[in-house]
Amino acid sequence: MEKNYSEFIDFYGTKEVTFNFRGRSYCFALSQELFSSADIDAGSRFLLKVFSDFLDKAEQIPCSILDSGCGTGVLGICAAGALAALRPPEDSTPGMAFHVRAQDRDELARRFTEFNARRNGLSEEVLSAYTEPLLAGPEGRGWDLILTNIPAKAGLPVLEDFISRSAGLLTKNGRVFLVAVNTLADFFRTRIAAVGAPLIAEETGKEHTVFVYGKADSPAEQQSGPIVFDENFPHSCPFYIRNRSEYEMEGLPYSLDTVHGAPDFDNPGGAVQAAAKLAVKIDLASKMKSSSAGGNTGQKALLIHDAGQGHFALWLARYLNGDYKWVLSGRNIVALGAASAALRTVIGRKGSITMPAVDIFLDRERLGAAGAGGRFGLIAFFPETMPDIEAAWEGITALAAPEGLIITGMSSVEAERFDRKKPAEWCRMGDIKRKGFRALAYQTN
Helix, strand or coil: CCHHHHHHHHHHEEEEEEEEECCEEEEEEEECCCCCCCCCCHHHHHHHHHHHHHHHHCCCCCCEEEEECCCCCHHHHHHHHHHHHHCCCCCCCCCCCCEEEEEECEHHHHHHHHHHHHHCCCCCCCEEEEECCCCECCCCCCEEEEEECCCHHHCHHHHHHHHHHHHHHEEEEEEEEEEEEHHHHHHHHHHHHHCCCCEEEEEECCCEEEEEECCCCCCCHHHCCCECCCCCCCCCCHHHEEEEEEEEECCEEEEEEEECCCCCCCCCCHHHHHHHHHHHHCCHHHHHHHCCCCCCCCCEEEEEEECCCCHHHHHHHHHHCCCEEEEEEECEHHHHHHHHHHHHHHHCCCCEEEEECCCCCCCHHHHHHCCECCEEEEEEEECCCCCCHHHHHHHHHHHEEEEEEEEEEEEHHHHHHHHHCCCCCEEEEEEEEECCEEEEEEEEC
16 A cells, blocks of 8 residues: 555544445545544445445446545445445456546545555556546546435535536436435435436435436536536536635735635635735735745746635735746645636736645645745645644745745634744744734745
């Protein structure tokens, strides 16, 4: 098992649980940062029960399987294990090999799914995981099976598109198995009927309902293919947008399409606002122009690591108004896509790189490869969580150029811990407290 898997589990794993499905025992690492952190959730258990009944009666075993919104990989991994038992390795009939594609918008979910798949004996040829929007993926002959425990917080427009698009992406005899809380059962039942997909089965439990539906007879043209995640996202996928608006910080306006499923969709948030105020206070723009960080010649690189919607990157582009290489990183690929699209309107179409990354320490090698000579003249750092403050500093130090600058915002409690662990080579340049949040700025000695 690759080293980086165990590193991620050491940092973000909180519990290991065993789960039995169709006579096989599985072990899953869970995380407080991902859905169902204490045990395999009741919705997934109920869906797998219905799926198991389907397998017992199936005349044809599915070959192409999608676990959409995989979380820690429970549905896809259990499906792969069950299919492997039904199709032994000696079955080498051409074209009959099966494969599971697991997808989630959260880079941490992808890492946990990969880890759990490998520890349960599933190779990449059997199950591969991707950080991407729901129902993204390669063009092909369609899916024989789509499994999803789709979260309500994804947003009703996203859920509506999921029903329409999934029904259009199936093979002729393909099936979608969807589990939802009972309060949304009427919504899904209505949407399945509206797109013309046959409702093959519906089973209701104490808290959840499982819907099994097939391919729509005439799917809408715009919803007959997978979501394409490219530079036109999110304009090509407007259902992901929660708020299209103009925002302002420190007197500078900017435009940003915020998305469902990420914080700060209606305002920049306290940590980001404090950081913008601190940037103006220390005259960050002048310091960036005069600093030799990242080299005296060529394009300096900036890294913006943000757990939110990307407000600071958009504001900073207006504030700095200079020629820099921008790298945006964070866990949520949908929020990164929206922020990158907005940033390109300010700095140019080829001026930014979107890179899903869980942690500035654990992903420092990948992030460094996108910098100028492997380093960044400025790192703006808005973490989702910091399991290890010293490791965060180690990652920042490895990524920062000589005389590099850092600006960060977080809760006052986290900021106190972060500042207390500051290595000796970093000098604090500024500090602002604002409504329970604190922004800090540093430069290497």
